[in-house]
Amino acid sequence: MTREQAEQALAECRRKIDQLDLELRALLNRRAEIAEEIVRAKIVLGVPVRQPKREDEVIGKVTGENPGPLGADGLRRIFECIMQEIRELESSRLPEDKPEGTPDPKGIPEW
Amino acid sequence: MTREQAEQALAECRRKIDQLDLELRALLNRRAEIAEEIVRAKIVLGVPVRQPKREDEVIGKVTGENPGPLGADGLRRIFECIMQEIRELESSRLPEDKPEGTPDPKGIPEW
Numbered sequence: 722m723t724r725e726q727a728e729q730a731l732a733e734c735r736r737k738i739d740q741l742d743l744e745l746r747a748l749l750n751r752r753a754e755i756a757e758e759i760v761r762a763k764i765v766l767g768v769p770v771r772q773p774k775r776e777d778e779v780i781g782k783v784t785g786e787n788p789g790p791l792g793a794d795g796l797r798r799i800f801e802c803i804m805q806e807i808r809e810l811e812s813s814r815l816p817e818d819k820p821e822g823t824p825d826p827k828g829i830p831e832w
Numbered sequence: 833m834t835r836e837q838a839e840q841a842l843a844e845c846r847r848k849i850d851q852l853d854l855e856l857r858a859l860l861n862r863r864a865e866i867a868e869e870i871v872r873a874k875i876v877l878g879v880p881v882r883q884p885k886r887e888d889e890v891i892g893k894v895t896g897e898n899p900g901p902l903g904a905d906g907l908r909r910i911f912e913c914i915m916q917e918i919r920e921l922e923s924s925r926l927p928e929d930k931p932e933g934t935p936d937p938k939g940i941p942e943w
Contacts, residue, residue, distance in 0.1 A: 727876035734870045735886075738863060742894050742911070745859050749910060752852050753901045759845045765838035775846075783853050790864045795917040799860060800853070802913035806906040
């Protein structure tokens with residue numbers, strides 16, 4: 722690889738990364754939207770919003786049959802970070818008078 | 833929303849999340865592959881592998897014109913986590929006798 726080829730490769734790779742990051746952001750925002758629907762359903766069912774067993778299941782699905790190059794530990798840390806940020810978003814939107822997991826007798830919460 | 837509707841919504845949302853997580857994993861692995869190509873180019877060019885200014889640019893692109901619901905701070909933390917894991921993957925693959933940023937006079941490294 723010559724210097725010129727390396728410069729071209731670097732610029733091309735950065736364009737690809739920028740495009741890919743916007744796709745990642747779209748998926749992350751979509752995931753956060755679905756997580757909000759899940760919270761609504763859980764409140765109606767009166768089950769806790771946070772369910773560590775389900776979080777373990779999510780990590781297991783992501784790290785299983787993974788082609789790489791990211792390894793299981795790296796993926797686990799990234800998905801833990803994603804779930805943590807989505808939880809923080811959810812708790813910032815929970816009504817203050819509704820503790821996590823409280824069933825709502827009236828049905829759908831307004832938020 | 834009745835209990836039955838909430839149970840159905842919960843199951844459907846979880847199916848969507850599982851599918852979406854596999855798409856996220858594919859993009860993350862693709863990003864890691866491109867990052868490896870970038871490291872090769874940087875070694876040929878003799879520039880440091882880690883370039884904090886470019887990392888700031890990446891975060892700026894992702895947090896700019898973001899439709900949400902994830903906010904800029906949450907996205908920044910997620911992308912910092914992603915970049916951190918990809919850096920760790922890269923350093924685990926760098927040859928021990930080649931310090932970060934050392935130009936390779938022979939061209940492409942073998943890894």
